[in-house]
Amino acid sequence: MIKLRKILLSNKLYYLLLLLTIIYVFLYVNTYRINDIFKINDNEFILKVKNYKIDGDKLNIEFNNLTSVYYFKSENEKNNLKLNINDEIYLKGKLNIPNNNTIPGTFNYKKYLYYKRINYILNIDSFKIIRKNNNIFYKLKNFIINRISSINNNEYLYAFILGKSNYIDNDVYNNYKINGITHLFALSGLHVSMFSSILLVLFKKLKFSEKKSYLITSIFLMFFSFIASFTPSILRATIFFILSALNNVYYFYIKPKNLLYLTFIILIFINPFYIYDTGFILSFTITFFILLFNEKNSIKNKILSIITISILSLLSSLPIIINLSYEINIIGFINNIFFIPFVSYIVFPMSIITLIFNKLSFLLNIFTSIMEFISKISSNFLNINLIFSKMNLFEIIIYYIIFILLIKYRKRIFYFIFIVYIILLYNVLNFDKNNYVYFIDVGQGDSALIKTQNNKTILIDTGGKINYKVEKWKVRNKEFNLMTSNIILFFKSIGIKKIDYLLLSHGDEDHSGYALELINNFKVKNVIFNCGFYNELEKKIINKLIENNIDYSKCIDKLDIDNNKVYFLNTKDFNNENDNSSVIYTKIDNYNLLFMGDASITTENEILSKYKLSDIDIFKVGHHGSNTSSSKQFIDKIKPKYSIISVGNNNRYGHPNKEVLDNLGNSKIYRTDIDGSVMFKIKNNKLKIETCNP
Numbered sequence: 001m002i003k004l005r006k007i008l009l010s011n012k013l014y015y016l017l018l019l020l021t022i023i024y025v026f027l028y029v030n031t032y033r034i035n036d037i038f039k040i041n042d043n044e045f046i047l048k049v050k051n052y053k054i055d056g057d058k059l060n061i062e063f064n065n066l067t068s069v070y071y072f073k074s075e076n077e078k079n080n081l082k083l084n085i086n087d088e089i090y091l092k093g094k095l096n097i098p099n100n101n102t103i104p105g106t107f108n109y110k111k112y113l114y115y116k117r118i119n120y121i122l123n124i125d126s127f128k129i130i131r132k133n134n135n136i137f138y139k140l141k142n143f144i145i146n147r148i149s150s151i152n153n154n155e156y157l158y159a160f161i162l163g164k165s166n167y168i169d170n171d172v173y174n175n176y177k178i179n180g181i182t183h184l185f186a187l188s189g190l191h192v193s194m195f196s197s198i199l200l201v202l203f204k205k206l207k208f209s210e211k212k213s214y215l216i217t218s219i220f221l222m223f224f225s226f227i228a229s230f231t232p233s234i235l236r237a238t239i240f241f242i243l244s245a246l247n248n249v250y251y252f253y254i255k256p257k258n259l260l261y262l263t264f265i266i267l268i269f270i271n272p273f274y275i276y277d278t279g280f281i282l283s284f285t286i287t288f289f290i291l292l293f294n295e296k297n298s299i300k301n302k303i304l305s306i307i308t309i310s311i312l313s314l315l316s317s318l319p320i321i322i323n324l325s326y327e328i329n330i331i332g333f334i335n336n337i338f339f340i341p342f343v344s345y346i347v348f349p350m351s352i353i354t355l356i357f358n359k360l361s362f363l364l365n366i367f368t369s370i371m372e373f374i375s376k377i378s379s380n381f382l383n384i385n386l387i388f389s390k391m392n393l394f395e396i397i398i399y400y401i402i403f404i405l406l407i408k409y410r411k412r413i414f415y416f417i418f419i420v421y422i423i424l425l426y427n428v429l430n431f432d433k434n435n436y437v438y439f440i441d442v443g444q445g446d447s448a449l450i451k452t453q454n455n456k457t458i459l460i461d462t463g464g465k466i467n468y469k470v471e472k473w474k475v476r477n478k479e480f481n482l483m484t485s486n487i488i489l490f491f492k493s494i495g496i497k498k499i500d501y502l503l504l505s506h507g508d509e510d511h512s513g514y515a516l517e518l519i520n521n522f523k524v525k526n527v528i529f530n531c532g533f534y535n536e537l538e539k540k541i542i543n544k545l546i547e548n549n550i551d552y553s554k555c556i557d558k559l560d561i562d563n564n565k566v567y568f569l570n571t572k573d574f575n576n577e578n579d580n581s582s583v584i585y586t587k588i589d590n591y592n593l594l595f596m597g598d599a600s601i602t603t604e605n606e607i608l609s610k611y612k613l614s615d616i617d618i619f620k621v622g623h624h625g626s627n628t629s630s631s632k633q634f635i636d637k638i639k640p641k642y643s644i645i646s647v648g649n650n651n652r653y654g655h656p657n658k659e660v661l662d663n664l665g666n667s668k669i670y671r672t673d674i675d676g677s678v679m680f681k682i683k684n685n686k687l688k689i690e691t692c693n694p
Helices: 002-008 011-031 075-079 109-114 136-150 155-162 170-179 189-205 210-227 232-249 256-270 272-276 278-294 302-325 332-356 358-381 393-409 412-426 482-493 515-521 536-547 601-610 632-638 658-663
Strands: 044-048 051-055 058-063 066-071 088-096 121-131 327-329 385-387 435-439 448-451 457-460 499-503 524-529 551-554 558-561 564-568 584-588 591-595 618-620 642-645 668-671 677-683 686-692
Touching (some): 011 256, 155 358, 170 332, 189 210, 189 232, 210 232, 232 256, 256 272, 272 278, 278 302, 278 393, 302 332, 393 412, 482 515, 515 524, 515 536, 524 536, 536 551
Parallel strands (some): 499 524, 591 618, 642 668
Antiparallel strands (some): 044 088, 051 058, 058 066, 088 121, 435 448, 435 677, 564 584, 584 591, 677 686
């Protein structure tokens, strides 16, 4: 035992194991190929339910190595569903290969599934339960899930008991996100610490031995991890607790930091793909820096301790948060002064009490309502969000080297270097003197972004879709919104903090439909409308502009932006929305760009009669490649070199039209349904083109 203690006290041992683990992970994730147990043509399956979620008319079921989606055909079918985890079900459906993200800097669902060893998504046509679960542990887990489902206002029970924060209302969760406190609603070390502390105090009062107390608590935490589906952050905290318990009981005197390394090694050998899990990365990074700080510091004041841990958590996770959401709330630690103790000592314990005594759910509702109210007030008045562009690996490594030196030595020079480095990261876009033109994949719609070398931004159209009213039972809590979920995220990922000019070609939903979301969620300085009458959507946009004190104008012929002239070629007032569409021409570094909106052949003929257009380098094809635009006469006159068709995959209009494709035969055609978003990088008369293929 003495020899073992000596070995375990050696720091070199843990560094060696850590190095070998990192080499193992690198080799594993770069050579691993999913063993396909399914074939793309399979259409019948017998599988066991691993997890499931109902949201409106949508049912997601997760199995081992497969995820699936089903849409209820009626409210009665939804209400009569009696599905439990570990039930065996027979399914019919079609396997589909998931797509990559087609907008840069956004969530890649295909990679996310791959890291979970999933190659396909099953679109379920029909299913039936053929064998109910008979496992005692899963029966208990299903009992807890069903009990939570039966309690009113149960979204926080899902978060704190099952680790599913996606049940919390979208707007409420966005407020938490703005305040920088979403970590409190994902099961993590905080909750494991709360559970273990309560149990250890209880066992001490019952005069249990130390060994027995740790053993029972460890068993309970493993069961809690099972209930929470072994999420990596919970598993990290549980294994760390067990190792710490062994360390205390057998007096190994292993440093907490080395215990963390051991926990990391164990988890990586359980599943090397944990290295890509956000919860796993955040949990280890924040814990490491807190332990590193505590090696030389001891803070006894509770409030000061919360502030210190909050600042440490913010700074240690900053590169990770930046590459997830591309923004940080720099005073989020102030929110944590209230929210950490409020959640830890009131809301979280009350959630457990409510699970046991469901009639007390009204008390939990009171506390969570208070929390939501304060969060809403704080998100409106107490947030300073800074937008950072995506950090590359080199920038991240430099950041952590400086941060480690700062914590270990706490010298003024390191504080100074650290602050200067963050300022440089925040202003990195100012050093990029390239011009960019992005054609964003917004499905069956249009949106193009121009960023000039002096960081001026022009957005031509926003994309959008028509929202139809649905029955109440079909309404989903987490309805995907392309503008707030992807497009704005993309802007932030490339360091864009504002839109200087929003040019709306016309008032159709697929061109201007996301304008309201953009204005509500991002800084817009000027808006330009086309000529002609205002439709209902445009009137709503104008009301929002007036409310937000944003300048707007209509039917102009020219803009001067950053030494570039932007011309509006269609200033005639037609009696048709598409005919009235703005046609925008500009020149960047001797490259001619033409954006047609939904302009028709009528508009094209009008433009040909007024202007001498030829040798267009980058051409945004009119009306998604419809045969109402892009006549042979017009195309032969402008001679486009690169033609971009913004069009939805398998759209119901049959766009793009074959005749239009033939007319564009002499140009290089890019289609957003095939190529995803398309980027043109322009510098010193040189052009670089990149696509973001599905």
